[in-house]
Amino acid sequence: MPTLLRVDSSPMFQASVSRRLTEEFVRRWEALHPGGKLIARDLTRTELASVTAEWVRAAYTPEESRSPEQRQLLAVSDSLIAELEAADEYVIGVPMHNFPSTVKLWIDLIARAGKTFAYVDGQPKGLLQGKRATFLVASGGKYDPGTALASFNFVEPYLRTVFAFLGVTDTAFIKAGGTAALRSGSVDRAAFLQPYVEAVASQVAGSSN
Numbered sequence: 001m002p003t004l005l006r007v008d009s010s011p012m013f014q015a016s017v018s019r020r021l022t023e024e025f026v027r028r029w030e031a032l033h034p035g036g037k038l039i040a041r042d043l044t045r046t047e048l049a050s051v052t053a054e055w056v057r058a059a060y061t062p063e064e065s066r067s068p069e070q071r072q073l074l075a076v077s078d079s080l081i082a083e084l085e086a087a088d089e090y091v092i093g094v095p096m097h098n099f100p101s102t103v104k105l106w107i108d109l110i111a112r113a114g115k116t117f118a119y120v121d122g123q124p125k126g127l128l129q130g131k132r133a134t135f136l137v138a139s140g141g142k143y144d145p146g147t148a149l150a151s152f153n154f155v156e157p158y159l160r161t162v163f164a165f166l167g168v169t170d171t172a173f174i175k176a177g178g179t180a181a182l183r184s185g186s187v188d189r190a191a192f193l194q195p196y197v198e199a200v201a202s203q204v205a206g207s208s209n
């Protein structure tokens with residue numbers, strides 16, 4: 001059964017552009033995959049604890065030797081990783097927050113030696129194999145190539161690099177830049193969203209081939 005993992009992290013809910021686009025992706029994906037399974041992860045409703053010394057010790061303690069406290073410390077990370085393993089495809093809404101924020105906390109909990117990556121003969125090897133990821137990035141500013149802020153686009157190279165490190169090299173980015181115009185009311189929301197909704201539709205249709 002094809003399985004899609006949807007990850008949201010915008011605190012803006014109804015006003016969020018990234019949530020509107022992940023919603024569109026899911027709607028179209030479900031229409032194309034009747035009987036497919038959806039796993040929905042909302043990072044605003046997940047306790048994303050910071051990585052502490054105890055957490056690191058727990059992560060590097062062999063599974064069978066972990067204390068109940070260590071298992072508890074890793075429980076959220078274990079669940080987040082299990083979702084990534086269970087799904088064939090990911091759609092990840094990325095609100096650009098300080099180049100980015102909550103998504104980074106999630107990544108800190110899913111990048112785990114021996115679970116999602118390993119070093120083999122001194123070389124990193126991603127353990128999430130055969131997956132495909134679409135990132136739907138919403139940002140107040142525009143960071144497309146050729147724009148004044150292009151060199152500030154840390155989000156895309158960062159996500160591309162870290163997901164490749166975890167083994168996910170089949171990635172696509174749809175970037176809804178310039179949402180600040182929505183907040184100021186100078187642009188109509190439906191008109192602003194239209195090209196990105198269409199890009200999402202093409203992405204879902206194309207990736208089902």
Ligand SMILES: Cc1cc2nc3c(=O)[nH]c(=O)nc-3n(C[C@H](O)[C@H](O)[C@H](O)COP(=O)(O)O)c2cc1C
Binds near residue numbers: 012016094097140142
């Ligand atoms: C706390 C915070 C930090 C932000 N940081 C950035 C930023 O670094 N660069 C940027 O272009 N926009 C930034 N923005 C604007 C958001 O990227 C923009 O509102 C975007 O639409 C968020 O995605 P969403 O609509 O899914 O919530 C920030 C917004 C907030 C609330």
